Amino acid sequence: xxxxxxxxxxxxxxxxxxxxxxxxxxxxxxxxxxxxxxxxxxxxxxxxxxxxxxxxxxxxxxxxxxxxxxxxxxxxxxxxxxxxxxxxxxxxxxxxxxxxxxxxxxxxxxxxxxxxxxxxxxxxxxxxxxxxxxxxxxxxxxxxxxxxxxxxxxxxxxxxxxxxxxxxxxxxxxxxxxxxxxxxxxxxxxxxxxxxxxxxxxxxxxxxxxxxxxxxxxxxxxxxxxxxxxxxxxxxxxxxxxxxxxxxxxxxxxxxxxxxxxxxxxxxxxxxxxxxxxxxxxxxxxxxxxxxxxxxxxxxxxxxxxxxxxxxxxxxxxxxxxxxxxxxxxxxxxxxxxxxxxxxxxxxxxxxxxxxxxxxxxxxxxxxxxxxxxxxxxxxxxxxxxxxxxxxxxxxxxxxxxxxxxxxxxxxxxxxxxxxxxxxxxxxxxxxxxxxxxxxxxxxxxxxxxxxxxxxxxxxxxxxxxxxxxxxxxxxxxxxxxxxxxxxxxxxxxxxxxxxxxxxxxxxxxxxxxxxxxxxxxxxxxxxxxxxxxxxxxxxxxxxxxxxxxxxxxxxxxxxxxxxxxxxxxxxxxxxxxxxxxxxxxxxxxxxxxxxxxxxxxxxxxxxxxxxxxxxxxxxxxxxxxxxxxxxxxxxxxxxxxxxxxxx
Numbered sequence: 124x125x126x127x128x129x130x131x132x133x134x135x136x137x138x139x140x141x142x143x144x145x146x147x148x149x150x151x152x153x154x155x156x157x158x159x160x161x162x163x164x165x166x167x168x169x170x171x172x173x174x175x176x177x178x179x180x181x182x183x184x185x186x187x188x189x190x191x192x193x194x195x196x197x198x199x200x201x202x203x204x205x206x207x208x209x210x211x212x213x214x215x216x217x218x219x220x221x222x223x224x225x226x227x228x229x230x231x232x233x234x235x236x237x238x239x240x241x242x243x244x245x246x247x248x249x250x251x252x253x254x255x256x257x258x259x260x261x262x263x264x265x266x267x268x269x270x271x272x273x274x275x276x277x278x279x280x281x282x283x284x285x286x287x288x289x290x291x292x293x294x295x296x297x298x299x300x301x302x303x304x305x306x307x308x309x310x311x312x313x314x315x316x317x318x319x320x321x322x323x324x325x326x327x328x329x330x331x332x333x334x335x336x337x338x339x340x341x342x343x344x345x346x347x348x349x350x351x352x353x354x355x356x357x358x359x360x361x362x363x364x365x366x367x368x369x370x371x372x373x374x375x376x377x378x379x380x381x382x383x384x385x386x387x388x389x390x391x392x393x394x395x396x397x398x399x400x401x402x403x404x405x406x407x408x409x410x411x412x413x414x415x416x417x418x419x420x421x422x423x424x425x426x427x428x429x430x431x432x433x434x435x436x437x438x439x440x441x442x443x444x445x446x447x448x449x450x451x452x453x454x455x456x457x458x459x460x461x462x463x464x465x466x467x468x469x470x471x472x473x474x475x476x477x478x479x480x481x482x483x484x485x486x487x488x489x490x491x492x493x494x495x496x497x498x499x500x501x502x503x504x505x506x507x508x509x510x511x512x513x514x515x516x517x518x519x520x521x522x523x524x525x526x527x528x529x530x531x532x533x534x535x536x537x538x539x540x541x542x543x544x545x546x547x548x549x550x551x552x553x554x555x556x557x558x559x560x561x562x563x564x565x566x567x568x569x570x571x572x573x574x575x576x577x578x579x580x581x582x583x584x585x586x587x588x589x590x591x592x593x594x595x596x597x598x599x600x601x602x603x604x605x606x607x608x609x610x611x612x613x614x615x616x617x618x619x620x621x622x623x624x625x626x627x628x629x630x631x632x633x634x635x636x637x638x639x640x641x642x643x644x645x646x647x648x649x650x651x652x653x654x655x656x657x658x659x660x661x662x663x664x665x666x667x668x669x670x671x672x673x674x675x676x677x678x679x680x681x682x683x684x685x686x687x688x689x690x691x692x693x694x695x696x697x698x699x700x701x702x703x704x705x706x707x708x709x710x711x712x713x714x715x716x717x718x719x720x721x722x723x724x725x726x727x728x729x730x731x732x733x734x735x736x737x738x739x740x741x742x743x744x745x746x747x748x749x750x751x752x753x754x755x756x757x758x759x760x761x762x763x764x765x766x767x768x769x770x771x
Contacts, residue, residue, distance in 0.1 A: 133378065154724055156741035158557060162756040169506030172537070173571040176759050179564035180752060184484020184502035185476055187230075187463060190214070193237040194470035196259060197499065199486065200228055205752035209242060211261065212499060214472065214488065219500065222261035226253070227750060230278060234285040239305065241267070241281065241288065248746020249714040252276055254290075256307060267310050275300075275716075279306075279324025282331050289324045289334055300348065302336065315355055320676075324350075324532045326374040326383075333401070335383065337370040341677035342555040343585060345370050347387075349401075360399065361406075363389045366677070367589065370646065372396075372417045377426050378468060384409075384429065386419050392588045396431050410442065415586055422466030422473055427490045428452065429471060432462050434586050436517040437531055437559035441475070443491075455489060455496040458482050459514075461561050474499075481512040483562040484628065502562075511536070513570045515560050515578070520613040522582070522606055526594065529587065530579040531558050533570045545624035545770035546575040546614070548607060548648070552631030554595055554678075557586040565759055570764070575620045581606035581636075597680050601694060606638045608647050623649075624770045628762075630654035630748060638696035638726060641703045650769035651707040652762055655715055655747060658689035658700075658722040666719050700729045706736035708765045710758060712745030738765065 164177045188199035197212045209222040209231060226244030229252055233240055239259050239583045243252035253270040257263070260455040266446040268276070271294065279289035279302070286307050291300040295314065302324050305312035316322065321339030328334075332351060344366035349358045361369060372386025372394060383399040386407075396419055398411040410416060413436045423429040430443035430452065439462040443452035460479020466472065477485040486500035504512075515531035522528050535544050547569055551558045558578035566576045580587065580602040583595030595603040607627065615622040627648045629637050634656015641651045657663045664675055680687035692698065707730060713724040723739070730737035740761065742754055749755045 134329050154728060154739065156727075156739040157761075159740070159742055159754050159757040161753060162760070164756070166506065170508050172508065172511050173568070174507055176565070176763065177756060178505045178507050179568040179571075180755050180759065181505035182483045182503060182507060182562070182564055183505070183563070184478065184482065185210070185486045185500050186478065186484055187477045188474050188486050189233055190465045190467050190470075190472065190474045191233050191237040191259070192235055192467055192469065194467035194472060195237070197465075197474055197486070198222070198231060198233070198240060199476070199500070200231070201484075201749075202752070203503070207750065208241070209257070209261075211259070214470075214499075220261070222257060223264075223513075226255070232278060232281060234281055235283050236285040238285065241278070243278070244278075245746075246271070246746070248712055248716075248748070248750060250275060250716045250746060254278075254288075265688065266496045267305075267307055268312075274482075277323050279334065280327040283329065287331075289327060291318070291323045295747050302334070315352070315359065316350060323370075325370065326376060326635075327352075328376050328380040329378060330380045332380070335374050340596055341366055342553065343371075344368050344677070360404070361387070361389060365594065368394065369756055371409045371585075372419045372431070375419060375421045377421065384419050384421055386416055386431070388415075388589045392590060395515060396429070408565075410444065415588070417440070417465045418462065420466050420473070422468070423491055424468065424470045426468065428466075428471070428473075430464060430466070430491075432464070434557075435459075436529060436558060437515070437580075437586065438517075452491065453494055455494055457487060457489075457496070458485060458559060461559050463707075478561045480514050480560050480567075481564060482674065483564075507567075511571060512567055518577075520610060522609045524602075526582055526591075526606075528581060528606055528610060529580070529584075530577055531560065532619065533566055533576040533578075535570050535573045535575055537571065537573050543576045543619060543621045544573055545626075546577055546620035546622070547766060548611070548625060548627045549576055550607070550627065550629035550633035550636045551578065551580070551584070552629070552633045553585070554581075554583040554603065554632045555585050555592055556632075557584050559586075565762075568759070569763065569766070572767070574766070577610070577614070577620070579607060579610050581610075596678055598690065600679070601639065601643065604636060604643060607636065607640045608644045611647055626650045626766050626770055628652035628654075628766070629656065631656065634718075634723075635696065637707070638700075638703075641705060641707065642696045642699035643702070645702050645704045648705060650705050650766065651703075652766065653707055653709050653723070653726070655711045655718050655720075655723065657718055658695065658697040658726045660695045662693070663718060663722055697725055697729060700726060701733055703730060703733070703735055706738075706765075706769060708738050708740070708762060710740040710742065712742045712747065712749070714744065714746040717747045 153407045165175045166177045183203040185199040206226045210219050212219045229243040229245045231242035245252045253519045254268040275293045277291040288305045302316040303312045325335035334350040335408045336348040336350045347361040348367040367389040369387045375384045383456045386394045388394045394415040398407045418432045420430045433440040441454045463476035465474040473489040483502040488497045513533045518532050519529050519556045583603045635654040637653040707725050711720045727737045
């Protein structure tokens with residue numbers, strides 16, 4: 124139990140705008156690199172095919188839509204201006220209106236009284252956010268906490284008084300996430316629980332007595348607690364011996380505070396929807412499937428509608444149950460894709476955000492009583508003909524050790540050649556992520572130019588059960604790298620793509636996978652594209668951001684242990700880099716808090732010293748990935764040119 128103390132966050136200015144660095148060929152380390160310059164949009168005429176990448180990157184929709192607690196207003200995030208901003212829309216009808224203009228929005232949350240919102244701002248990608256308040260009309264805005272160096276934060280919940288805020292932060296040590304209670308009005312914050320690595324505040328009970336807390340014990344697993352706000356005592360809810368997850372589906376309290384609804388895969392292979400009784404301390408299973416269930420929400424007057432999603436090979440299916448009758452809910456048709464859900468206890472409206480392969484972000488209101496739907500916001504395809512967009516096909520295949528692998532295949536419809544197309548293997552990050560059927564502008568751009576894209580979900584990916592996600596842990600790390608080669612061999616037999624003209628690409632952990640597969644299997648791919656990936660696990664694990672430390676200890680082992688240090692010294696891509704024989708395009712953001720830019724620099728230097736072509740794009744005002752439109756335009760044009768030059 125942590126001791127309490129009052130603190131005042133230091134005031135550090137927040138930067139605004141879209142500034143882009145001028146072109147240069149030298150860094151402070153004298154490693155030749157290309158820096159972004161301003162790019163023209165070059166959209167051409169609507170309907171032209173293939174269109175410039177500008178149109179694909181300009182295709183926009185909504186994300187993260189949240190219905191106000193009073194059920195009257197929807198706020199969502201949109202990047203139509205080039206930077207993520209907040210927009211508002213009256214549920215009763217009316218035109219969308221932009222609320223924020225300066226900051227890049229990372230998250231947002233309604234106040235319980237619906238008078239305004241709390242949002243996070245991070246302009247350069249260092250993930251050290253400022254917290255701000257904005258009223259529901261977007262006419263008044265103020266800073267609650269400034270961004271501070273070393274102050275990584277994670278929002279928990281807002282109390283019913285619409286002033287008390289619970290969140291986690293590394294402010295005290297720069298490493299461990301502690302839990303704080305703060306006043307939104309004054310900015311005064313009080314430490315209420317001293318954590319160890321990853322302790323995250325989640326959902327507050329309606330009476331303000333209990334705060335749900337998760338403790339990270341792996342990228343895919345956690346322990347579940349209730350923090351008694353009156354005593355600061357942490358009570359165990361679930362500490363399973365076998366790794367399991369409680370938090371990925373969110374937490375929602377019943378109105379009386381007696382029941383907590385969540386998704387978990389404790390004692391089962393796939394995530395189920397369960398209810399936890401506060402008094403009896405027992406779990407009740409409410410819905411189970413042969414697929415992972417997620418996005419648990421409790422909706423409507425009298426808490427009568429429980430809704431969730433079912434993940435079928437990357438495509439969501441909407442599910443639900445009326446609790447009073449026990450009957451399943453029949454939902455109206457929705458476009459294919461991945462769904463985000465939001466609702467209110469005041470209305471029967473369920474807000475559904477749809478991000479699908481031809482839908483960058485539609486927004487629907489589904490009436491849970493009448494079972495009707497209304498489209499509130501339509502995606503803007505920026506002049507791209509929807510019929511030219513390609514639906515991904517789920518492909519399953521065996522690995523050499525018998526494990527069933529899966530991925531999504533995008534096949535071009537252009538061309539006319541009898542020969543199968545070349546292919547890009549686009550590897551997701553994580554490793555505990557999943558390639559899903561969302562709108563991917565860069566994938567659709569490549570496919571429109573006649574290049575197939577395959578998105579592999581190698582072992583270690585989420586969405587395929589509790590066992591599958593652990594199959595790349597620790598000493599099994601290179602088994603997932605081998606999966607890429609086995610998948611390529613499958614396509615050699617399958618014939619839908621030309622496996623002899625394959626490029627491997629990925630960002631973050633996917634960038635590591637590029638480095639690793641090219642080093643361990645030098646003849647498999649024609650070229651590689653590694654974005655902000657790991658080269659040396661020893662240095663990467665030593666300097667990982669606080670958000671990753673707790674899970675890294677489980678996923679990779681303790682790098683402070685000589686045994687693990689020796690293992691990763693031998694098995695890091697940089698140690699086998701002399702085996703890489705093909706060109707690799709590298710890129711990294713200077714503000715990246717998750718993987719230091721050193722990881723890319725050392726690969727570039729090593730490959731160049733070995734006579735291998737290794738162009739390097741260095742982006743000063745980005746962190747872990749590209750968010751700003753100008754940088755995305757600059758980078759993806761050069762990525763496409765690089766790939767196409769090596770697969771002709």
